Every structure is written in C-alpha cells, then in structure tokens.
Amino acid sequence: MEWPGEFVSEPVVVTHAGGSYPVYVEPGILGQLNQRALELLPARRLAMIADTTVHQLYQTGRLGAVTWCGETLTVPPGEASKTRETWAHLTDGLLGRGYGRDSALIGLGGGVVGDLAGFVAATYMRGLPYLLVPTTLLAMVDASVGGKTAVNAPLGKNLIGAFHPPAGVLADPLALSTLPEREFRTGLAEAVKHALVADAPYFDWIETEVPAILRRDSEVIVRLIRRSVEIKAEVVSEDERETGRRAVLNAGHTVAHALERASHYQLAHGEAVALGLIVECEIGEQSGIAQPGLRTRVAALLDEFGLPVRVPHSIPLTALLDGMQLDKKNREGRIHLALARAIGSVHRTERWTTAVSPAQMGAALKAVGEA
Ligand SMILES: NC(=O)c1ccc[n+]([C@@H]2O[C@H](COP(=O)([O-])OP(=O)(O)OC[C@H]3O[C@@H](n4cnc5c(N)ncnc54)[C@H](O)[C@@H]3O)[C@@H](O)[C@H]2O)c1
Numbered sequence: 343m344e345w346p347g348e349f350v351s352e353p354v355v356v357t358h359a360g361g362s363y364p365v366y367v368e369p370g371i372l373g374q375l376n377q378r379a380l381e382l383l384p385a386r387r388l389a390m391i392a393d394t395t396v397h398q399l400y401q402t403g404r405l406g407a408v409t410w411c412g413e414t415l416t417v418p419p420g421e422a423s424k425t426r427e428t429w430a431h432l433t434d435g436l437l438g439r440g441y442g443r444d445s446a447l448i449g450l451g452g453g454v455v456g457d458l459a460g461f462v463a464a465t466y467m468r469g470l471p472y473l474l475v476p477t478t479l480l481a482m483v484d485a486s487v488g489g490k491t492a493v494n495a496p497l498g499k500n501l502i503g504a505f506h507p508p509a510g511v512l513a514d515p516l517a518l519s520t521l522p523e524r525e526f527r528t529g530l531a532e533a534v535k536h537a538l539v540a541d542a543p544y545f546d547w548i549e550t551e552v553p554a555i556l557r558r559d560s561e562v563i564v565r566l567i568r569r570s571v572e573i574k575a576e577v578v579s580e581d582e583r584e585t586g587r588r589a590v591l592n593a594g595h596t597v598a599h600a601l602e603r604a605s606h607y608q609l610a611h612g613e614a615v616a617l618g619l620i621v622e623c624e625i626g627e628q629s630g631i632a633q634p635g636l637r638t639r640v641a642a643l644l645d646e647f648g649l650p651v652r653v654p655h656s657i658p659l660t661a662l663l664d665g666m667q668l669d670k671k672n673r674e675g676r677i678h679l680a681l682a683r684a685i686g687s688v689h690r691t692e693r694w695t696t697a698v699s700p701a702q703m704g705a706a707l708k709a710v711g712e713a
C-alpha cells in the first residue's frame with residue numbers, strides 16, 4: 343500500500359511555550375549520542391539515567407552503537423520504579439555527586455525512565471534541561487514526545503508530575519532489535535491510538551502492514567514511529583497544557599490507568615491501553631457517539647498485534663471505577679473520556695471529552711469482559 347506521506351529524515355519539531363525541540367527518528371543515531379548531547383545541551387555537566395537492563399545492554403554493546411562516556415545513575419527496570427521514592431534516590435544521588443544548576447540529564451530507556459528522568463529534571467534545582475533517548479517502541483512513538491513527566495502514587499498513575507519539555511529526543515529504531523516481543527507489541531497500542539484519534543489513512547496503512555510490522559521490517563518501523571511522532575507533535579504543539587485537543591491523546595487512557603492499577607501493574611501500560619481503547623469505543627457505540635462497528639475494527643487490529651482484547655474477570659468493576667475517581671480529566675466528580683466517533687476522528691466537545699456515568703462504564707466493561 344502507498345504510504346500516505348512523504349518520507350523525510352529531518353527531525354519532527356515540537357513547539358511549546360518556552361521554544362521548541364527536535365525529535366530525531368534516525369537509525370544509527372545512538373552512535374552519535376555524545377556529539378548530539380553536546381550540541382543540544384551545550385556547556386553542561388551531563389548525567390545519564392537508565393534502568394539496569396538498558397544500562398547493561400549498552401555497556402555490552404547490544405544497544406546499537408551507543409557511545410557514552412559520562413556518569414550513569416541506574417534504577418531497577420519496570421513500572422515499580424516510577425515512584426517518589428526512586429525520585430528521591432535519584433535526586434539524592436545527583437546531590438551527593440555535586441551536580442549543580444549547570445548540569446543536564448539524559449534519560450535513556452523506556453517510558454518509565456523517560457517519565458522519571460523528566461520529573462527529576464523538572465524538579466532538580468528548580469529545573470534542568472534534559473534529553474530523551476527512548477529505547478522502547480512505546481517511548482519512541484509516544485512517551486518521549488510532549489513534555490509530560492510524572493511518577494505514580496499508591497492511589498494512581500502519573501498523579502505527581504510536571505510539564506517539562508526535553509531539549510531534544512533521539513529515537514534510534516535500531517535499538518529496538520533487543521526489545522522483547524511483549525514490549526514491542528505494547529508500543530503498537532499507542533500507534534493504533536494515534537491513528538484512531540487523528541489519521542484514518544494511517545490506520546488503513548497499519549492494517550495492511552501488520553505482517554511487516556510484526557517482522558520489525560526496518561523501513562516500515564521507521565515510518566510507523568515517524569508518523570506517530572508527527573501526530574503527537576502536531577497535537578501537543580497546539581495544546582501543550584491540555585486545555586483542549588491534547589485530551590484526544592488520552593483516548594483509552596482513563597480506563598487503561600485504572601486497569602494498570604487494579605491489576606497491580608501486571609498489565610503493561612500498552613496492554614492496558616489496548617483494552618482501554620476497546621472499552622471506550624464500546625461506550626461510544628452504546629451512547630450513539632461512535633459509528634457502529636468501530637469497536638470491532640479497532641479490536642481486530644489490536645488482536646492481530648497480540649494485545650489483550652478482553653478485560654480479565656479477575657479485575658473487579660468496583661476497583662476500576664475507584665481507579666477512575668482520580669483521573670486528571672474528571673470534572674465535578676464525573677469521569678470524562680475522549681471518545682472516538684470514527685476511525686481518525688474524536689467526538690468534538692468544548693474540551694474534547696464527554697461525561698460518562700458509572701452505569702455506562704459498567705455496561706461497556708461487561709460487554710468487553712472475558713466470557
Ligand atoms: N509521558 C508520556 O507522555 C507518556 C506517554 C505514554 C506512556 N508513558 C509512560 O511510559 C511507561 C511505559 O513505558 P514502556 O512501555 O517503555 O516501559 P518501560 O520503560 O518499563 O520499558 C519496558 C521494559 O523494556 C526494557 N527495555 C527498554 N529498552 C529496551 C531495549 N532496547 N531492549 C531490551 N529491553 C529494553 C526495560 O528495561 C523495561 O524492562 C508508563 O509508565 C507510561 O505511563 C508516558
């Protein structure tokens with residue numbers, strides 16, 4: 343199938359209130375990490391933050407040709423590290439090593455390290471510049487673009503955080519060669535989300551390229567990352583602080599965050615997003631907002647990617663509804679969702695979200711639950 347856009351190797355540029363930053367999607371760019379860091383973060387003492395898995399991969403030369411000769415602070419891999427405790431450990435580590443206001447950070451890894459390193463950068467000495475070097479598909483297509491940084495609290499995901507855009511993003515698709523299958527597939531959930539909320543031809547293209555995507559065909563993967571980054575960059579450049587259209591990028595996420603928490607983080611973020619998209623499409627269809635058949639088409643694609651499409655019955659409805667009480671889009675105590683109306687388009691309201699009752703949520707969760 344013809345690609346709907348031109349293929350170019352220029353960086354995608356994201357603009358925000360304080361300026362702009364480039365997002366490079368370039369095979370082999372990790373080999374230029376030192377040089378790019380010097381260009382994007384001039385005259386700074388640099389510290390890298392990575393999880394131990396990624397740190398080991400690059401130390402043993404398996405993460406592309408990463409060249410990095412500075413200091414690295416590590417955290418254990420996984421969502422359990424995205425906490426205030428780890429934030430305290432990292433900031434104490436930087437203080438203990440004498441990092442001052444003339445420093446800058448590099449977050450090398452998946453979305454967990456990106457969100458964490460970004461939050462450390464947002465808060466350390468009232469804010470340091472930082473670079474993101476995403477090494478998972480999920481972080482390349484989504485998490486490293488947009489300047490949202492956060493840690494989780496026991497009551498929910500991403501509840502403590504800050505908007506703090508990076509100085510640049512270096513995405514090297516070659517780094518994905520070591521990514522385990524499950525992690526690769528979770529990233530595809532966010533790409534499907536981008537297509538669903540903003541770009542019908544992109545959705546069609548993903549559907550026809552499923553086998554090449556799952557083979558990790560390098561040209562197809564570069565195009566997928568690039569298109570997702572373009573969509574996210576366009577939306578966040580227009581609405582950095584999420585007062586309007588940026589909420590469309592939260593499609594699937596109200597339900598996803600509640601599922602992650604209720605599953606005690608046994609569901610990966612992208613797996614929860616897959617389920618969240620399906621549940622939210624079902625709510626849209628049941629309330630007459632979405633075109634009939636939308637949920638079936640979205641679920642079929644996510645299923646082809648090996649993502650979960652049925653909410654496990656081990657997760658009680660009450661835990662999910664509780665989990666949605668602290669969603670950041672809630673207003674006057676009511677759950678608000680960004681609901682797709684058709685492939686490529688979100689139901690437009692003043693804030694791009696629609697109030698949903700617990701009964702509507704319950705009915706949709708039941709329809710998408712395991713038999
Ligand atoms: N800030 C945002 O806008 C935003 C957007 C989407 C998601 N997120 C956040 O991102 C997080 C999920 O990110 P994730 O899915 O990347 O998870 P992750 O960061 O936990 O990475 C997944 C696993 O892959 C390993 N890994 C990373 N790169 C690897 C590589 N190249 N080869 C082999 N293993 C590798 C990691 O060590 C980890 O075990 C969630 O916390 C989510 O809330 C943030």
Ligand SMILES: [Zn+2]
Nearest residue numbers: 484532611615
């Ligand atoms: Zn997400």
